[in-house]
Amino acid sequence: MIGDVMCGICGFSGVNDKASLKKMNQVMIRRGPDGEGFYEAEGISLAMRRLAIVDLERGHQPQTNENKNIWVVFNGEIYNHKELRQKLIKSGHKFSTDHSDTETIVHLYEEYGDAWPRLGQVNGMFGIALWDQPRKRLLLYRDRIGKKPLYWTVAQGEIVFASDIKSLLIHPQVCRNLNHQAIYHYFTVKNTSAPETAFKGIYQLLPGHYLVWEDGRVKTFAYWRLNFGQPLFDITADEAAQELRGLLADAVRLRMDCDAPYGAYLSGGVDSSSVVVLMCQHQLQPVTTFCLGYSEEAVGQFQGKAQDIHYARLMSKRLGTDHHDYILGSQEFAESLPEVQRAFGEPFSGTISTYFLSILMHRHVKVALSGDGADELFGSYLSHRLAFPMHHYLRFKAQGKDSLAALAPRERELLIPFDSPEQFAFLQRIAHEEQAVWRMRLGVFDEPAKRALLSPDFLAMLDGGDTTAVYKRLTRNVLAKDPLNAVLEVEQQELLPNQVLPFVDRLSMAHSIEVRSPYLDYRIIELANRLPGTLKIHCGINKYVHKLAVSPLVPEDLMARPKEGFVQPIYSWMRTSLKPWVEDTLSAHAIKRHGIFRPQAISNILLEHYSGRADRSAQIWNLLCFQIWYEAVYEQFSINN
DSSP: OOOOEEEEEEEEESSOOHHHHHHHHHHTGGGOBTEEEEEEETTEEEEEEEEEOSSTTTOOSSEEOTTSOEEEEEEEEETTHHHHHHHHHHTTOOOSSSSOHHHHHHHHHHHHOTTHHHHTTOOEEEEEEEEETTTTEEEEEEOSSOOSOOEEEEETTEEEEESSHHHHHHSTTOOOOBOHHHHHHHHHHSSOOTTBOSBTTOEEOOTTEEEEEETTEEEEEESOOOOOSSOOTTOOHHHHHHHHHHHHHHHHHHTTOOSSOEEEEOOSSHHHHHHHHHHHHHOSSOOEEEEEEEOHHHHTTOHHHHHHHHHHHHHHHHHTOEEEEEEEOHHHHHHHHHHHHHHHSSOOOSOOHHHHHHHHHHTTOSEEEOOTTHHHHHOOSHHHHHHHHHHHHHHHHHTTOOSGGGSOHHHHHTTTTSOSHHHHHHHHHHOOSSHHHHHHTTSSSOHHHHHHHBOHHHHHTOOSOOHHHHHHHHHHTOOOOSHHHHHHHHHHHTHIIIIIHHHHHHHHHTTTOEEEOGGGOHHHHHHHTTSOGGGTSBTTBTTHHHHHHHTTTSOHHHHTSOOOOSOOTHHHHTTTTTHHHHHHHTSHHHHTTTOOBOHHHHHHHHHHHHHTSSOOHHHHHHHHHHHHHIIIIIHHHHHHO
16 A cells, blocks of 8 residues: 655666765655655666655555556656546556555556546646656656646756756756856746756756657657637636636545645635635534734834734634744844755745745644635736736727827726826836737846846856747747736746746745645636636626635635735845845845856945835845855855765
């Protein structure tokens, strides 16, 4: 009886090197502190770290088939493995375990071939390595939306792979050179963009793809793609809400299958509250819930987010959950940033709050359900709220109507909530006929700012186009005609797998916590992406159909709460208690270590910010994260290994 595990995986083809394999595996110990497993045969070496979730005593990998010629190491969960197992047994497959989702993978491959995740209707999150001994081929798989990471490179003619990029960097043949083009994009979008990484020649396997290594060559294939091509225009809001409610309830049920202690994020928002309500319907004992708050030093300048604790406690009292809060202060935030950047392995300047909440969760549970994904599916961010108004504004502008006064009342209504003089001016400022261009104006550093920031030596190393070109390439390939769905399609390809899901996975796994996201069940994704944008943002109401779906679950006062999002008080802290730390980290002495920035450009940004002439907080946070990543990760692995 070998059971499910959440873990990290790694390995390589070619000559066996047990010492290197063990070192690569040891780097990922936080992804799996409960054990390890190895498989070595001619031409292949596989390893895994185990975080025991199901069948706690006897869950081991690698897993094999009856003939011991197919081997698998697996990071993730197959939520519908029990149903799949029954189908496979009826087809003649013989199992040696009674509830292992890992063994299910082996038989799915035997039954359906290379594209088994799609053909077998697999519901899960995963990074998988499968070795087909008779055919001498290695296959790597990543889940549909990219919840679990999987990196790879070819070194000295052999493939090397791992769940953690730092594990790859341990391998003695792997190149550790900086990828200047990926770093250049980071200064706009807060992260590197798959398949590229911060290290030249190291790649991420794209979501919904698998890789085949055979005869010394790499080939990649898509087994699933985002479907925005056939909208359901004949569905009503009530019908869509009812279907969504049923799918969400089932997605929560599937993700509660766990032998280890589990709980849930509870921010006091609609998304996490809906998940917790559904969890309460499936079990008798109180659900364990967790919320992050901030110390009093941040409350005055950060009043909106301070309400998370209030609403979370209110919801917990109504549901009878076993609730816990974590209060974060500025010094802990700053002191933890090197470890946060090590958890990512690549520079990242998005939200990092999950790291601190996971410290608390680790004391109580191993698994947590979250509300992640609802915003990206149903529309909530500024770029989403801009989609329809921007579309209409560009149409009006083409007609010569480039002022509020020139618009009829019904035309102004189409611009809600950007129909005030201030908001309309914002539309005018960022407007461009190309979606890619106006969206990039929402980034951290635009192209001229990056040229002023980065040193001539760094700029000379670039080998590709500007960051806007990346988004132009994405927008050229969108299937959606609907203005909102076109934005959502791009962000589900870029923002979701490269920023949102990494901060969930990397920062929770830094404390050995597995996060399960019911909203990112592929059935919900496929439904959401076929709904017209007018059901997602309707009459200025964000996530309209989603709110309609969960309205029977969530109290009215919470439904009316303004969206706060994954924000953090760093912007206020860097003006007050963390100002000396900011100035020291970005001092001329510190940044001269790598020669990437123009020192005067950094000085100008700090001066403008602290003099009050301009709000440069987002840019400073972006620079801080890069500098700390460079010192804590890049220098460590490029010099010491």
